[in-house]
Amino acid sequence: MPRSTRRRPALTHPATGEIDLLDVLHALSDPTRMTIVRILRAEPERACGTFPVDVAPSTLSHHFKVLRESGLIHQREEANRKFSALRAVDLEQRFPGLLDTILAAHARAEADVQAEPHAQAETCARAETRA
């Protein structure tokens, strides 16, 4: 059988109503996967090899699988390339406000780090006396 007509297993996606909150939180708890989701928030679709993340191809493939199986992204294959898209509408339907709130929290944390890398000394000291 020629390679082009060999059947690969279909990419499976959970239905919107079956997206599991804990799976979504787990998927978003990794920095590479969070980066992928933030990039996909800003564009409709992207080919999998074009994400600016510094991980081995097999690791990246695992991250996409976790994202897809959690319901965060939809993937499709076309001419031996795989394209990913954020399931933003499905997620908003399943868990209103969740993705935006998490991405806003991430943007806020990133902004804190960039603006004032050493600004937390006073807060630290207070927490230590409390702990």
Place this chain on the structure above:
Amino acid sequence: MPRSTRRRPALTHPATGEIDLLDVLHALSDPTRMTIVRILRAEPERACGTFPVDVAPSTLSHHFKVLRESGLIHQREEANRKFSALRAVDLEQRFPGLLDTILAAHARAEADVQAEPHAQAETCARAETRA
């Protein structure tokens, strides 16, 4: 040295400004830890042995450590008992709206399961044709 005066290592807690979003998401991605957080959302403090969760003591101890180190809970020791409290104010300061949005999503998912356990067949079928 008598047992009662032996010093145990102090319980460490991240400062509010150092609470890491990905650590919080990871901590909340486990069903036992999510249950603990939901219980603590409803009361000011609770002794660690009194949570209605069905896991071994060593596993539970690990879950409390993950929750404490993520910044989700504060723990204190008193007379050989450990008490836990949700750091709701700190979390709201660090990531406004995050905890409430996640807990609301969890409550919604739980309500769906209880109300209509088989209501998602149609949604599933649609997703399969799309995938």
